[in-house]
Amino acid sequence: MPELPEVETIARGLAPQVEGRTITAVHVFNASTVHGTRALLTHKTAGCTVRRVHRRGKLLLMDMAAAEEGSPGPTHIAFHLKMTGRLFVYPQNTPPAAHTRLIFDLSDGRRLFFDDARKFGYCRALAQADFKEWDFWQTLGPEPLETGQQAFVERLRHRRTRIKAALLDQTVIAGIGNIYADESLFRARIRPDAPCNSIPEKQLRTLHGVMQAVLQQAIRECGSSIRDYRDAHGDAGAFQNNFLVYGRSGEPCRECGIPLFTSKVAGRTTVFCGVCQR
The missing domain is CATH 3.20.190.10 (MutM-like, N-terminal)
Known part of the structure; x- marks a missing residue:
């Protein structure tokens, strides 16, 4: 999607x-x-x-x-x-x-x-x-590129739901799906199944920064083309060439080299590193 x-x-x-x-x-x-x-x-x-x-x-x-x-x-x-x-x-x-x-x-x-x-x-x-x-x-949540760091932390830090589920919830924050949740959580070194209220505020602030950076980079590269997506001119995006975890289940982590894990979070296939995202 x-x-x-x-x-x-x-x-x-x-x-x-x-x-x-x-x-x-x-x-x-x-x-x-x-x-x-x-x-x-x-x-x-x-x-x-x-x-x-x-x-x-x-x-x-x-x-x-x-x-x-x-x-x-x-x-x-x-x-x-x-x-x-x-x-x-x-x-x-x-x-x-x-x-x-x-x-x-x-x-x-x-x-x-x-x-x-x-x-x-x-x-x-x-x-x-x-x-x-x-x-x-x-019920749409705020825009992630327009949400300040502290407001982002406040929306998440008291929730008991898993962090990836919260990012996918369009009432919490609007516009993020499976791709950019996985990529942002890897870069922030946060396990996707960690409860929001168990994550230190410092890491949530880090997540805010990397999430915005990932989204901005993906926009510059015209999005990610996996199967069907094409832009309004019929061209494919290029951000898929920069995936660190999404779609790379079983492949070596680009940071530590161990095979990437796959699990289900919020009903979605989720890829993460068991070492880098402890």
Whole structure:
């Protein structure tokens, strides 16, 4: 599933292609891809202009401007890519492909496709008031790159849950998934199954710093491509070339040389070093 760096990369690549363009029509090829009030997307979006493309947690957001003051169109369109969702801009008259779930026709003649092989991703059109009714949005935790060190420590230090489970919990902190949890915990020398309240505050402060460094490096390298992820130009990311633990089960630790361990934490395959992460 694309995590914070991948969604950030897609948003940055998509922005110059769609910002300032008006959506002239919306075509739905898979009804279950549309969450929330379907009519708001299918009947009220045409005529709205994309003002800004950005990210919140693992969500990609398009801020919309109505054609006229007081128009009932959406103020935002949100995409959750889940495992295999992709957003690409194609030339005029490009037909839908086998996995195309939505197409947005743009005023410059091009078409924004939302493709999703597994059909787990979704699109949601929202009026401003709808955010108050969207439980997922209301419970999202703070952004890891915008959270100060002490605030980060305070969110974790009294919790009894395991540290990796806490990092994966989008209500605790938004945007981190399996890849960047494993990589950050290795660099901070923290076992992924350690209870949060057992970790010294000094180590939690270290984790805050390395987590931000890992995320920033991954954004610079356009994310990690394991299977399906491609950016808004169709290019693969490069951060997977820097993995120290993720996906390297049984391989030698790059620090101490012993084989890396695998376990399950919060239901997710977790790779760590039994020596470096004591």
